[in-house]
Amino acid sequence: MNEKKEPLLRAENIHISFGGLKALNDVSLEIYPGEIMAIIGPNGAGKTTMLNIINGFYKQDEGRIIFEGKKRSKKMKPNRIAAQGIARTFQNLALFRGMSALGNIMMGRTMKMHANIFSQALYWRFSQKEEIEHRKAVEHIIDFLQIQNIRRTPASTLPYGLQKRVELGRALAAEPKLLLLDEPMAGMNLEEKEDIARYVLDANEELGYTIALIEHDMGVVMDICDRIVVLDFGNKIAEGTPEEIKSNQKVIKAYLGEAEN
Amino acid sequence: MFYRECSNFKDSYASDMAIFPIPLDRWGFIFMLFMAFVVVPLFTSEYFITNIIIPFYCFALAAFGLNVLAGYAGQISIGHAAFMAVGAYASFNLYGRLGLPLVPSILGGGLISAAVGTIFGLPSLRIKGFYLAISTLASQFIIEWVIVHWKWVSGGVFGTIEAPKMFLFGFIPLDTAVKKYYLTLCLMTVLMTFGKNLVRGQLGRNWMAIRDVDFAAEIIGVNLYRDKLIAFAVSTFYAGVAGALICFTYVGAANIEEFNVMVSFAMMGMIIVGGLGTVLGSFLGAGFFVMLPIGINQFLGSFMDVVPADILANIESILFGGLIVFFLIVEPYGMARLWHTIKDKMRLWPFPY
Numbered sequence: 001m002n003e004k005k006e007p008l009l010r011a012e013n014i015h016i017s018f019g020g021l022k023a024l025n026d027v028s029l030e031i032y033p034g035e036i037m038a039i040i041g042p043n044g045a046g047k048t049t050m051l052n053i054i055n056g057f058y059k060q061d062e063g064r065i066i067f068e069g070k071k072r073s074k075k076m077k078p079n080r081i082a083a084q085g086i087a088r089t090f091q092n093l094a095l096f097r098g099m100s101a102l103g104n105i106m107m108g109r110t111m112k113m114h115a116n117i118f119s120q121a122l123y124w125r126f127s128q129k130e131e132i133e134h135r136k137a138v139e140h141i142i143d144f145l146q147i148q149n150i151r152r153t154p155a156s157t158l159p160y161g162l163q164k165r166v167e168l169g170r171a172l173a174a175e176p177k178l179l180l181l182d183e184p185m186a187g188m189n190l191e192e193k194e195d196i197a198r199y200v201l202d203a204n205e206e207l208g209y210t211i212a213l214i215e216h217d218m219g220v221v222m223d224i225c226d227r228i229v230v231l232d233f234g235n236k237i238a239e240g241t242p243e244e245i246k247s248n249q250k251v252i253k254a255y256l257g258e259a260e261n
Numbered sequence: 262m263f264y265r266e267c268s269n270f271k272d273s274y275a276s277d278m279a280i281f282p283i284p285l286d287r288w289g290f291i292f293m294l295f296m297a298f299v300v301v302p303l304f305t306s307e308y309f310i311t312n313i314i315i316p317f318y319c320f321a322l323a324a325f326g327l328n329v330l331a332g333y334a335g336q337i338s339i340g341h342a343a344f345m346a347v348g349a350y351a352s353f354n355l356y357g358r359l360g361l362p363l364v365p366s367i368l369g370g371g372l373i374s375a376a377v378g379t380i381f382g383l384p385s386l387r388i389k390g391f392y393l394a395i396s397t398l399a400s401q402f403i404i405e406w407v408i409v410h411w412k413w414v415s416g417g418v419f420g421t422i423e424a425p426k427m428f429l430f431g432f433i434p435l436d437t438a439v440k441k442y443y444l445t446l447c448l449m450t451v452l453m454t455f456g457k458n459l460v461r462g463q464l465g466r467n468w469m470a471i472r473d474v475d476f477a478a479e480i481i482g483v484n485l486y487r488d489k490l491i492a493f494a495v496s497t498f499y500a501g502v503a504g505a506l507i508c509f510t511y512v513g514a515a516n517i518e519e520f521n522v523m524v525s526f527a528m529m530g531m532i533i534v535g536g537l538g539t540v541l542g543s544f545l546g547a548g549f550f551v552m553l554p555i556g557i558n559q560f561l562g563s564f565m566d567v568v569p570a571d572i573l574a575n576i577e578s579i580l581f582g583g584l585i586v587f588f589l590i591v592e593p594y595g596m597a598r599l600w601h602t603i604k605d606k607m608r609l610w611p612f613p614y
Contacts, residue, residue: 055480082482094477096470098538106463107470111482113463117491120462121455127462132274174481 006069008033008178008210014053014063023049024060025234031178036204037212038221040245041231042254047214048091050231051180054212055088056081068177083111085177089167089184091214097156101166104155105141108173109134141169144207145199161192168196172203179203181213185220193217197224222246230254280457297446307438311511315442317551318449319507324531325456325543326499331529332538333460334492335472336385337394340401341500341528346520347404348374348501349508350414353515356427363429367448367505374501375494377404382493386486389475401522408517415517427509441510452502457540459495468492469538534588536595545596549588554581 007030014027024046031037039047052058054065056078065072067084087108096104113134115127123131142148145165150158155166164184171179184200185193197220203209215221221228222242230238230245232254238245245251271277281287301314327341352370355361361369381400385393408415427435435441459465467488470478479485508515527550535546557580561573568576592599 057476057480078476078479079482079484082480088480090477094474096473096477098473099466099469103466103469107466107478107481110463110467110470115463117459117464117495120464121458123458123462128275131278131462135274135278170481
């Protein structure tokens with residue numbers, strides 16, 4: 001069904017190497033609007049590298065990225081790419097530790113706020129109106145993620161699970177066209193995993209976000225994703241629906257190793 | 262018991278985002294303004310105003326400038342006194358030579374300082390942390406050298422020019438300490454209000470994001486280069502205005518020795534002792550560094566007969582240094598945090614359960 005649609009993002013023949021290590025070797029993938037796509041693979045397969053290339057944190061050596069039908073220039077800075085509508089969370093939390101949860105999520109709105117420095121210094125009319133308007137939007141996200149009670153808590157003092165949730169909130173606040181989640185459930189217990197899975201599904205179904213995520217918990221991936229791409233040692237070894245992946249011999253081999261003879 | 266948030270319901274985002282959401286804080290602030298505008302000029306001596314309060318205001322302004330850069334945006338500058346010097350000499354020349362009115366020339370000094378500061382902020386686009394600190398230290402020496410050797414600006418090798426007679430709006434002479442005091446106070450109040458608005462708005466959040474995790478800030482859409490340079494510009498603008506005010510209202514002359522590297526270090530000390538990334542901390546730190554040495558001096562003056570003067574001078578430095586260490590051990594996040602801890606305790610007092 002997805003195949004008929006034009007992909008939101010198309011990565012074509014991506015190569016990248018760090019020194020002698022070839023991190024990605026001729027990887028192509030598409031992300032279609034409205035889907036939840038997962039990138040899985042053993043450790044060191046190049047999953048995070050792929051996300052880093054998609055949001056412009058790394059520049060690919062070869063290959064090209066096409067977002068919304070337009071080829072992206074290699075010189076484009078990450079903040080310009082963010083302005084195009086790609087937001088992400090990080091594997092190892094990258095919250096702004098000195099700010100409150102509210103401040104962190106407000107940061108997600110930074111591209112949408114246009115009051116100039118003089119207007120902000122006066123905090124008058126336009127600037128105040130804008131601040132209130134975006135505060136409202138942020139409050140919706142706070143409600144959505146059920147973190148009303150920690151609004152004013154400094155991010156650095158929050159427990160790990162809530163920090164992950166705040167970071168998700170920050171990415172959601174940017175209202176991206178494409179949301180990249182790098183291991184949103186890493187290091188969580190079952191309950192917290194279920195919570196996050198619920199938020200990811202709701203963000204996809206109710207708010208209509210397109211999501212690409214990396215996750216190691218196969219149960220969650222198989223349950224919530226529409227499509228899966230499997231990487232191994234920088235090569236794409238499989239792609240398809242959860243059912244297809246489950247029975248793919250190459251994938252089983254990559255994860256479990258090969259039985260001797 | 263007296264300080265509480267109870268029955269203080271916020272029914273709009275505007276009231277929730279006010280600077281002082283708790284009424285008692287608001288009244289406390291109004292009380293401080295009343296003290297500053299009415300009580301101090303009416304009931305204190307001229308010596309107290311010129312030698313303690315005016316430099317306190319000036320350094321609070323300068324410390325806030327450095328706080329914007331180091332405390333909010335996370336870009337360390339240990340050459341900030343040089344930008345005060347730029348502001349001082351620029352405003353002197355604007356006023357004395359070009360004949361601009363007083364207030365515009367003070368603000369103009371700030372603007373020129375901001376332009377110079379932006380240029381010296383360019384290295385921050387490539388380097389950070391200690392390396393940036395060293396490059397800003399270089400700015401201190403470069404600017405000092407240029408000011409001393411550019412005779413049109415500084416009027417000779419000693420780098421000193423006398424202040425001309427000052428007139429506000431062209432006809433009100435600023436001759437008494439109280440008039441100078443009001444000029445300083447008004448400018449400081451207005452600029453601090455603007456500064457507070459900046460740091461609590463989106464720009465301030467961008468700065469804090471750059472300070473905390475710069476790559477995450479960039480990925481969420483912050484233009485690092487632009488916002489770092491704006492931080493340098495705003496910061497050095499405040500430093501420049503503070504330098505101009507020091508020369509016009511406190512010293513009465515522009516003297517390069519007023520802005521040597523020791524002053525830069527003292528300003529760094531002010532914001533660390535006062536509290537990085539807080540407006541209140543800029544005031545507390547400036548108060549600590551301006552008033553405490555005078556207080557210690559007065560206190561030690563009573564031992565004049567018993568102890569020789571040169572030893573007393575050393576004891577003064579030792580005491581001051583010891584107090585800095587003491588405050589940093591008691592509260593590493595600065596006196597502003599100490600104040601917040603006290604307020605948190607007050608909330609429950611006298612029934613802490």
